Amino acid sequence: MTAPAPELPPPLLTKARRCLAKAVSFALDTQHDAGYWALVGHPRVFDTAIVAHALSGTLAGARARARALTWLELTEPRRDQGFVWATETWLRSVALHPTTPPRLPTLPALPADQALAYGRRTHLINALGVSARCAGADAQGVLHTAGAMLGADRGASLKPWQRVMLLSTEVIALSALGRETPQATVQVLETEQSSTGALADPMPVVTALAYLALAAAAPERASTRRALAALLRVQEPDGTWRFSCSFDVWDTAVMVRCLRDDPTFAAHALPLAQDFLELSQCHDGGWGTISVFPAGLAAASDADTTGCVLLALEGTPHGHRVWQAASGYARRRQTPEGLWATWQSADDAPDLDATAHMTTGVRAHDVHAVDTGPARAWLRRSYRSRGQWTSTWYRFSSYGASEMAPAAGHHTPESCDALRRLAEGQRSDGSWDASPPATGLALAALADPRCQAPGRERAAVRAAAFLVDSQDEDGTWPAGEPFMYGPRPFPNFQPAQAHAWAARGLCALLRHHR
Numbered sequence: 001m002t003a004p005a006p007e008l009p010p011p012l013l014t015k016a017r018r019c020l021a022k023a024v025s026f027a028l029d030t031q032h033d034a035g036y037w038a039l040v041g042h043p044r045v046f047d048t049a050i051v052a053h054a055l056s057g058t059l060a061g062a063r064a065r066a067r068a069l070t071w072l073e074l075t076e077p078r079r080d081q082g083f084v085w086a087t088e089t090w091l092r093s094v095a096l097h098p099t100t101p102p103r104l105p106t107l108p109a110l111p112a113d114q115a116l117a118y119g120r121r122t123h124l125i126n127a128l129g130v131s132a133r134c135a136g137a138d139a140q141g142v143l144h145t146a147g148a149m150l151g152a153d154r155g156a157s158l159k160p161w162q163r164v165m166l167l168s169t170e171v172i173a174l175s176a177l178g179r180e181t182p183q184a185t186v187q188v189l190e191t192e193q194s195s196t197g198a199l200a201d202p203m204p205v206v207t208a209l210a211y212l213a214l215a216a217a218a219p220e221r222a223s224t225r226r227a228l229a230a231l232l233r234v235q236e237p238d239g240t241w242r243f244s245c246s247f248d249v250w251d252t253a254v255m256v257r258c259l260r261d262d263p264t265f266a267a268h269a270l271p272l273a274q275d276f277l278e279l280s281q282c283h284d285g286g287w288g289t290i291s292v293f294p295a296g297l298a299a300a301s302d303a304d305t306t307g308c309v310l311l312a313l314e315g316t317p318h319g320h321r322v323w324q325a326a327s328g329y330a331r332r333r334q335t336p337e338g339l340w341a342t343w344q345s346a347d348d349a350p351d352l353d354a355t356a357h358m359t360t361g362v363r364a365h366d367v368h369a370v371d372t373g374p375a376r377a378w379l380r381r382s383y384r385s386r387g388q389w390t391s392t393w394y395r396f397s398s399y400g401a402s403e404m405a406p407a408a409g410h411h412t413p414e415s416c417d418a419l420r421r422l423a424e425g426q427r428s429d430g431s432w433d434a435s436p437p438a439t440g441l442a443l444a445a446l447a448d449p450r451c452q453a454p455g456r457e458r459a460a461v462r463a464a465a466f467l468v469d470s471q472d473e474d475g476t477w478p479a480g481e482p483f484m485y486g487p488r489p490f491p492n493f494q495p496a497q498a499h500a501w502a503a504r505g506l507c508a509l510l511r512h513h514r
Contacts, residue, residue, distance in 0.1 A: 002449035005512030006460035013513060015468045016506055022475035023503040024265045027255060030496070035272030036291070037255050038248040042479060042493040043240035045077050046084075047205050049091035051231055051241045053132060054208035056098040057215070064232050067239030072096060078482075082108040083118065083489055087125060094132045104129040104136035116347065117488040120162070123149065124209075127169035130176045131212050143173035154188075157346035160200040160300065164192050164210055171213035181217035189214060190223045197230030202290065204241040207231055243492045249280050250289040250305050251496040256312040258440075258504035261511045277309050278318040285322075285329030303333055303340040304393070307357025314364040327369045330362050338374025342392065351392045352382060352400070356407035376408055383414040388421070395483045395491060398422060398432045398442035410450035419445060419453040426459050430466035436477035436502035439463050443505025447512070460509060467506055477502045 008016060031037055052068040055061030072095055077088030090105040107122055123145050129137035146169045149155075155163035167189055171181045189210055192200040199210040207230050214224040235241055256273050259265040280291040286301030287309045310326060313319035333340055339350035340358045356379060359372045383389055389400030401422045405415035422442055425432060432438040443463040446456040453459075471477055476499055482491035483498070 003452055003456070005449060006447060006457040006509065008461060008464060008509070008513065012461065012465060012468065013510075016464050016510060019468045019471050020262065020503060020506040020510055021264070022471065022473075023499065023506070024259060024262050024269075024475075026475035026499065027259060027265060027503070028269055031269050031273070032248075035274075035276035036248040036252040037273075037496045038246040038251060039495040039499075040236070040246075041242050041244065041484075041495070042482065043071070043075075043236065043238065043242060044482070044490065044492055045072065045075055045088040045092050046490050047203075047243055048072060048240045049088070049095040050128065050205050051208040051235075052095040053091070053098070053128065054212050054231065055228075056095070058228060060228060061232060064235050064239075067235070068241075069096060069239075071239040078491075080481075081489060083121070084491075087121065087490075090125070091128070094128065094134070098132065101129075101132040101134045104134045114488065120149070120165075121487065121489070123169060124165065127172050127209075131172050133176075137176075139173045139176035142169055143177065146170035146173065159343055159345045160192055161203060161206045162345065164189060164200040164206055168209040168213035171217050172209075175213075175216035181213075186214070186218050186221070186223075190221075193223055193226065196233075197226035197228075198234075199227065202234075202246065203244050204231060204234055205243075208241075243486050244290075247289050247494065247496070249277065249287050249291050250308065251494070251500075252276055253287075253305065253308040253312040254497050255500045257308070258444075258500040259507055260312070262507050274313060274316055274318045277312055278322055280309075281322050281325065284332075285325030285327075286333070300344075301329065302342050302344075303354040303358050304342045304351075306330070307340075307354065307359070307361035310361030311357070311364055319365055323365050323369075327362065327366065330358060330370045333358075334370065337378070338371060339378055340375070350378075352379065352389055352404060353392045353394075355379060356404040359407040379404055379408040380412055380414045383408070383418060389418060393485050395481075395485070396433060396435065396438040396441060397425060398438045398445065402441040402445040405445065405451075406448075410448070411452070416452060419451050419456075422446065423453040423455050423459045426462065430462035431470075432463075433481075435480045435483070436467060436470055437480070437483065437498040438501075439466055440502040440505035443467070444508040447505065447509040449512070463505060464509060467502060 030039060048068050049072060052065050055065040072092050077092060078084050086105050086107050090102055093102045127142050130139045130142050146166050150166050155166055167185055171185060174181050199207045207227055211227040214227055218224055252273050260270055280287055282288060282301040284301055286306040288300045288302055289305050306329060335350055340354040341348040341350050342354040355375050359375045362370045363372055389404040391399045401418040405418055408415050423446060432442045443460055445451060446453060446460050479493055482493040484492055484494050486492055
């Protein structure tokens with residue numbers, strides 16, 4: 001059963017078409033020759049303060065650190081979340097006052113459902129406190145916690161970046177206690193270093209922590225100098241370091257999913273983008289958020305990105321060619337309960353994002369190849385138990401409904417209730433969360449002909465007006481609040497995703513007016 005498409009008044013329809021054309025033009029202008037999108041995220045105190053602290057004892061990094069301190073002096077930590085505020089305030093002070101470091105902060109209590117992630121962030125702060133020689137820092141406690149988190153396999157079953165960070169905190173604690181670091185630990189860190197000098201992941205924070213460890217345990221080794229060079233090389237002109245230098249696969253899959261129905265985008269951007277996604281498939285049949293890690297490291301696939309790419313390649317020759325390997329990946333990564341976790345790390349539990357994207361992704365290619373019945377039932381049970389669909393990676397209230405209703409089934413009671421609540425949650429200005437990307441996601445969900453939410457037509461008109469009125473002349477929308485978690489609970493703003501999601505609503509709505 002489908003519903004008629006929401007109708008736009010003729011003047012608004014004209015404006016919406018012009019608005020989408022400008023958004024598509026920006027997408028074409030920012031697409032790389034190889035077919036992908038990779039716009040650098042916005043700066044945060046978290047990343048810049050940690051790298052600035054790591055450079056505090058180096059002559060070679062003095063100029064880079066000075067630029068970072070200038071930015072930090074003018075930038076306030078985020079106030080919208082107690083843990084983030086307390087952490088960033090302390091990190092900023094550590095970076096700005098290395099000779100008189102502040103006392104280790106008292107952090108807010110950990111949310112029960114995020115104890116593991118928050119616990120790792122707390123451990124990171126404790127290790128940095130040891131490195132900065134802060135009052136209240138406990139090197140023996142850091143050493144004990146690092147060992148416990150690494151486990152009997154010394155982190156082999158963890159994500160590479162988690163292993164590097166935990167081994168680095170262990171080395172920092174050993175150095176503070178005056179104990180020698182085993183050469184085996186140094187060698188493990190070096191095996192995770194690429195030819196560019198970065199370690200395990202293009203997150204500067206990971207390389208900064210590893211540099212602190214290597215500088216303490218092996219200051220004369222080439223790996224230590226290369227880690228420092230890597231940090232200096234990725235500093236932005238404004239003096240900051242960013243969460244990650246690229247999410248090219250994820251950003252490209254999102255851009256394709258959001259804009260593929262626009263004729264101009266389909267003609268000029270889509271072929272190269274889908275070529276890139278096909279070529280980015282990992283050897284295990286999945287995809288990772290980043291196509292190729294720095295030279296010398298293998299790309300790490302994850303279920304969330306894999307499902308998203310499968311949706312981007314739906315109904316294409318590219319999708320046909322990747323499907324055999326991708327379906328094998330989907331079956332291997334499915335838990336005994338029929339669900340998916342984002343990563344392959346031993347500590348990852350199934351989550352809504354990955355399960356929803358893998359469900360819709362595999363069903364877009366072959367509804368019989370993988371049994372998704374248990375996953376769809378689990379998504380519906382999750383909604384009933386929580387009263388909403390929340391995202392592991394995104395703050396938007398509209399993300400859960402727009403991405404999970406298709407997986408659970410639009411006509412299930414849970415999806416109908418989620419979409420009804422979505423329509424009711426619209427603000428008086430026509431937006432959701434006063435955010436163009438959040439509004440674009442909501443509009444796309446309400447414009448879907450399978451959506452039966454009461455009041456969807458009026459909500460869609462108001463959402464389209466908000467997107468038209470808030471667009472800038474260059475085809476983009478003003479940067480809003482950070483929305484993507486990385487690492488949790490620290491949010492960041494990713495421009496390519498924000499642009500694609502804002503445009504997605506208009507593209508979905510106008511598809512029915514062509």
